[in-house]
Amino acid sequence: MEGMSAEQVPDAAPADPYCQDADPRTYPAGRLDEGRCSVQALVAGDSPIATAPPARRWLLVEQPGPWGRDALLQSRFDAEVAPRLAERARAAGLRIQMVRRPGERLSDSRGRWAVADVHAPWVRWSTRDQDADLLDVPLDGSVGIESDAPTFLVCTHGGHDACCAVRGRPLARTLAGDVWETSHLGGDRFAANVLVLPTGHLYGQVPEDGGGLVEAHGRGEVLLPGLRGRAGLTPPAQAAQQFARVELGLVGVADLPVTGARADEAAPDGSQRWTVTLTGPVGEVRVVLDSRLSGEARQLTCAALRPGRFRTWHPVSVTS
Template sequence: MSSTCSTLSRALDEPVEGTAATARTWLLLEQPGPWGAKALTSSHLDPALGRALEAAAKGTGVRVALIRRPGRHADSRMPATRRVYVAHTVPGNVWLHSATTTDPARLLDLDLPALGRGEAASFGAVLGGEPHDGDPLALVCTNGKRDRCCALLGRPLAAELASSGVEGVWEVTHLGGHRFSPTVLVLPYGYAYGRAQAHAVKEVLHGAREGRIVTEGCRGGSAWERPGQAAELAVRRAVREEAAQALSVVRTEGEAPRWEVTVAHVDGRRWRVAVAQGTSLPPRPESCGSVLGSPARMDVVDVRELTPAVMAG
């Protein structure tokens, strides 16, 4: 265990900010049983359907993932009815809808570009989906075929949360950043967390129920690209803003290795955040079994509130 990518990352104190997967909208399909490294095409889901969903989602802002209930994942028959969720994570239009289906191929009838824009109508029309009125979802990455840390650390976390009565816990196929395992995505707001522990996830979920974002251990909001994730978290911490939909990334200028990110508050305040792409040293594997590398990191260099005159200019 001492040589796993997550153990090395933790020992080297690699920052987690600005490392979340990017997706404005998440589309989740229940798929029990074992998952391969590329689960959409290597599970009990029809691989042709998996390939078609991947192709349909490309460039839409929608990320498709498989979910399953925590526990043993025997190679057993499929349930007649499967749960489907879709969540849009852009502040000002955050929502989570759910449905059930007996035919996963119906997902191909969804208007994925519209879902990516935050328009939920096709989810209701095609699947009979309705707004989710339950607890927030806690998606724990457990795909050990993708990286063994996700199985070694993610599965026990998911099981502990479920056995302690936490509602809305699912295992999910892939959230990126294996070396930050166990990793968790919380919907509907779309904030990801690394090196998660059960007590911390419970606090994150409690906050989400109240419309608050917990920044401790947060990798970023999936609605933004990685410089924006780091910038938005930096502003949250600087002004102690907890409200889930209070901040938005409204502009990102520049390119690697440096960006100027503008973060806006719903009350009209704005900040300009300088973000630099650094290199994590010494070299370490980004995944278990991979060669040594120097992962990119998002370093916030400066956070400056803009005056009305600057904003007008």
């Protein structure tokens, strides 16, 4: 699976049955002009399939107040500790997410932090007295209290992209349960974006009422509309898993674990065929899918300096 960039955002042609509904009446919450990336993505009918980050392990750091473009380094977090924590997390293979309770509830801040592993899956919460404590505490999940309910991280990082703030903040205030605002999750054009821990399922274009997301995960199920993929898996594995879910009607959060993936040689135009194997309820499931670069370059974020191309995913067959 070498050579695939996490920044190459998969898409699907408007005729693809897995594509999102581009009806303007289904726009997520928030008023944005037509030039914004999330509006353009909806109008174009972009599919969010296979766009979850590849990170398996996550470090959540509670930090209320404003965040700049780099939420860790440009916030009220200790400026001397921040770069050292970033290096420590990088060495440990952890992706850092700054989090805060919706509505800037400063009085509710208790210096919480957590480590999550989406493969295990678990998320374990602790508290710190000062930011420097995070330079010494174990980051392997051996400390903390394990959460027994889904945690919902809603991207509201306006310092990174206006779409995330305008779409995400109303959603974060509406969702029930253990809900946090979080820093950049990627895929700004799919705002509002929600990461569900500990399983790592990422959703895009979530409506202000949540669209049944909380209820589905409360039942231990994924919600297929808006599902971008599962963090910790490669893009072809994410796409194959979702195509198989649609074909076989399997929506349990632990359904269809990936057991292998093989790619044919890439063609000169960047297209490539993948074969991904999954474990189904009665044996192996084999998914064949094609990936290729988009025919047109587009503005993938509101802050992008130039248009970019992105990778699209198309199911060929699902057999079991």
